[in-house]
Amino acid sequence: MKQFVLASLLVWGVPLGAATIEVSPGSANATIGSTIIVDVLIQSVADLYAHQFDLSFDPSVLSATLVSPGQFLSGGVGFLPGEIDNVAGTVVFTADTLSGPDPGVSGSGTLASIQFTGLAPGVSALVLSNVILLDSNLADIELDAVNGGSVRVGDATVPEPAQGVPMIVALIAFLVRRRVRGTIRGGTPT
Incomplete structure (x- = not known):
């Protein structure tokens, strides 16, 4: 009986844990005027059909310049880069979705990439919020963790x-x- 249950779990792909969404790298360094790209990653998700998130940062240290889609929902037809507000320090309503009766995507990968420019010396936290993950039945997917990151901007050094x-x-x-x-x-x- 135990073998049947184990085989059933493997065949139907029942997830052993909930999904995690995180900023990568968790900690990064940049100089004033340099460009840095951070990725928003999903880990251990099952049947992801659509997602949405907001990201906040310190606008006195960083300026967001571009949001581009990741490869995880590569068949997605509805990528929205969201709205960049460099006064408030937010990128809001970044979203992507698949279309039609296709099943969602399972596994781990990049949901989106956000490009920043270093403005002034300091440390900016990168905080994910308002995260929504939906499966192919448009039901919420449980999140185990939401992990932000940080970027340290320093003066350009003269060797x-x-x-x-x-x-x-x-x-x-x-x-x-x-x-x-x-x-x-x-x-x-x-």
């Missing part, structure tokens, strides 16, 4: 010159000066 570089520059300047001096005096360069 320090290597220790030997100033000495080489000084030596070249000395040799050029010596050569010019010898030519000006009417002699041959020494």
Whole structure:
């Protein structure tokens, strides 16, 4: 009897746990003016037919520039990038859906990618909210966890010159000066 129950679970694909949605990478670094892309990932979902989420960030540190669809619902026909508000620091109503009588998608993957530009030094939390996951019967899919992330923006660093570089520059300047001096005096360069 135990073997029949186990085989039934494997055949019908009953999920062992609820889905998780998260920002990836969980922690990232950027510099002022640089571009960083974060993905919104779904983990361990069964029969995902449609989704919607909002994301908030610190608008004094980051500026959202683009929202693009992920590959998880690649057959989706209704991707909505949502509305970017860089004053409030939100991307609201990002959504995607499949169409027709097809079953939903199971597994893990990228729902959407959001591109940011670093504005000023600081740390911005990336907070997911208003998450809705629907199966092919348009019933809610249980969420086990919603995990946000953060982006640290720092000043653009100017690399320090290597220790030997100033000495080489000084030596070249000395040799050029010596050569010019010898030519000006009417002699041959020494």
